[in-house]
Amino acid sequence: METRKIFLNEDEMPRQWYNILADIKMNPPLGPDGNPVKPEDLAPVFPMNLIEQEVSTDRWIDIPEKVLDVLSIWRPSPLVRAISLEKALDTPAKIYFKNESLSPPGSHKPNTAVPQAYYNKVFGIEKLTTETGAGQWGSALSFACSQFGLECRVYMVRVSFDQKPYRKSMMETWGGKCIASPSMETKAGRDALEKDPNTPGSLGTAISEAIEVAVSDQTGKTRYSLGSVLNHVMLHQTIIGLEAKKQFEKAGDYPDIVIGCAGGGSNFAGLAFPFVLDKINGKQIEILPVEPAACPTLTKAPFVYDHGDTAGYTPLLPMHSLGHAFVPPPLHAGGLRYHGMAPTVSQIVSEGLASPRSVTQLEAYEAGILLARTEGIIPAPETTHALACVIDEARKAKEEGREKTIVFSWSGHGLLDLGTYDKFLSGSLHNFVLSDEELAKAEKIFENYPKPSLLKSF
Amino acid sequence: METRKIFLNEDEMPRQWYNILADIKMNPPLGPDGNPVKPEDLAPVFPMNLIEQEVSTDRWIDIPEKVLDVLSIWRPSPLVRAISLEKALDTPAKIYFKNESLSPPGSHKPNTAVPQAYYNKVFGIEKLTTETGAGQWGSALSFACSQFGLECRVYMVRVSFDQKPYRKSMMETWGGKCIASPSMETKAGRDALEKDPNTPGSLGTAISEAIEVAVSDQTGKTRYSLGSVLNHVMLHQTIIGLEAKKQFEKAGDYPDIVIGCAGGGSNFAGLAFPFVLDKINGKQIEILPVEPAACPTLTKAPFVYDHGDTAGYTPLLPMHSLGHAFVPPPLHAGGLRYHGMAPTVSQIVSEGLASPRSVTQLEAYEAGILLARTEGIIPAPETTHALACVIDEARKAKEEGREKTIVFSWSGHGLLDLGTYDKFLSGSLHNFVLSDEELAKAEKIFENYPKPSLLKSF
Structure with missing residues (x-):
């Protein structure tokens, strides 16, 4: 019997979050006057202690004891070796996932x-x-x-x-x-x-x-x-990747490929950013955010200044965006239906630290079914997008005959999305793919907007 | 930060199930002719290897390696200290639960x-x-x-x-x-x-x-x-209690009170039977199966021979039963709506090794809400029945000023039963309590049935 789950004890939980703002340059968010937003401008909306985190460039930020205590209801989350999936794919790749579906609400949120x-x-x-x-x-x-x-x-x-x-x-x-x-x-x-x-x-x-x-x-x-997009949200999610690194150390392994689904970016960033730090420090890792072909911000949309919301109430954020007026098609992965992308995720992609992929809805559900019937857990529709990419990489490893180590984030379970599995199994689910015409139309919105600089951190 | 979860590694999983038939006397199941059922009579329905387990009196039965491998998808399940509930109740009792809700389908089944x-x-x-x-x-x-x-x-x-x-x-x-x-x-x-x-x-x-x-x-x-009632089902479920005992050893603790909800009996038996063995061997433990007041087999119904199914196709089983024609009221804990009770559970109750309790539906949901708002997890309607009893015992411990250790089985999560929480919160859920008249009517069915002997194992 091979070991499936690599646990950490509660006293092995990371005591600090990793802040990627210490390691990459960022364009500032801009206010209605076109000037960088000042912390106090945000005070009516957020408490000042979170605003301080939003703009901090300290690399490590302490996790308060009371936060750790509540996180310990379900954390540390297991790092799981997907033995049954590996066998089903007959791949030489070792596949691991960080299971974030065990929280009471069922996701990494x-x-x-x-x-x-x-x-x-x-x-x-x-x-x-x-x-x-x-x-x-x-x-x-x-x-x-x-x-x-x-x-x-x-x-x-x-x-x-x-x-x-x-x-x-x-x-x-x-x-x-x-x-x-x-x-x-x-x-x-x-x-x-x-x-x-x-x-x-x-x-x-x-x-x-x-x-x-x-x-x-x-x-x-x-x-x-x-719940996503902002710097302090990405910061809090890095506990996923920091735990995973400790678990890989226990397992005597380290990933060649890191994969996560990306809507607003927080699930992907949570697993990936601590590995991005290693990549910045010279490690060879492929880092792959996966988005739906129906809402392809990182793979197709330009890097621009845009509003985070449709009504234009938020500051202008430097990000890959399909335009704040873009209405994503009725894709069932609701968490991936977002016109923009976290500025930090956008920045690492624009610097070549991560290589985005996109998959269609049907590819995603097909992968979800395979995982349910091998690893047992029924994935959230968002997670299935990461899975499709994982399966693709595992097959590639087989073709190349290379024993690669792949890790991905299991962002949530699909127990409250089971109706969409029904639709897939009965063949009534369809693909949406963004056409070039729609893309060109969506991009028009940026014509009179300021442009972010193409910063290089290295 | 206090530790909440006590884990076992996969290689610490029990390698054998505990078979209570080694330690208690049982009335045999009877066929249509009134004679004890022979193993071969069951062969068209079950495979012979499971029939052998059904009638075995070996105390320990090996768990096959391939079974352990699949169980390791989610097992060993954590034993969790319910710190937040203890604080909310301001009780000197230490409360633990065995979290069976983490399996892919969401229960111990x-x-x-x-x-x-x-x-x-x-x-x-x-x-x-x-x-x-x-x-x-x-x-x-x-x-x-x-x-x-x-x-x-x-x-x-x-x-x-x-x-x-x-x-x-x-x-x-x-x-x-x-x-x-x-x-x-x-x-x-x-x-x-x-x-x-x-x-x-x-x-x-x-x-x-x-x-x-x-x-x-x-x-x-x-x-x-x-999925319940039969001896081999109870056998397989004992992995819950066997793991729990190892985890208590790690924690340097041992329960004074063991609690589980009981419908057909498998969740209760799974946690309790390994502790019943200790009780037989002299340990002082209170063992409490909890059933709904609407379907009170152990607390109100007689110990009789009855069919396991409504149509009367199964052998006659020696058990506490409200009669196979009894239709339980539309209680939301579907898993507790059963007219009978596992013969082994019935037997230990009739021998005084376990002391059944009953709670109403509204008491159960009230307990469920308290647990969701303290421990975070939303319990299955079945689990809430155990919870109501746990809260009761923890309050008693407070009144008595005694530091007792309580353990209960968290049989499943309530994510696919959330509609019933809605009903409870909006005040549209009602209690059902079995009246003496209904009970007397239900009991009439046994008039011409054979009667089980009141066996004493000690």
């Missing part, structure tokens, strides 16, 4: 929800607002708020709210409040409903509602929380 | 599904049939069959099939086939549909369909599989 709730609590905040698309992030923040005694209000895109009632139930089981967006509670919501009373909602509108509620609370006790 | 699939495979069987109520067992068997390359056909009670489409999706993702019961595929199904074309179905009919398909396969390559 609480890795940042927990510290965000903690820092807000310490800062004296009593209520957090956020938006959620498919529901993973809203669930994670509700869970985290329940651990620190904070109120939580989640604006969930109407179409998902109706399609995925279990996500609302989950949030409310943890004491959070989940509201279909657009709602009548905010000006942004009322405006959207006035324009179209039957609107399915959008992530852009939901963000606007959540921000509006946070900044308009006169007591100053409410803030907004974001 | 694959602990027996995996060996059952393995033994059938080794015996040359190619297809397994079974029934499922809420869907946990059907999912577990589909998962296990996918690991050993067996076909799997699951007859799912129509009302659950319609209410819980995700369970069907889960089974089919693993390659199983899930059919609403009654179906037109079997005589039993057609008869039921002829009687009532709109019938919601019943576990009894689903069992009949699954058995009929198994025994009528002329190739002899199909068998039936059961």
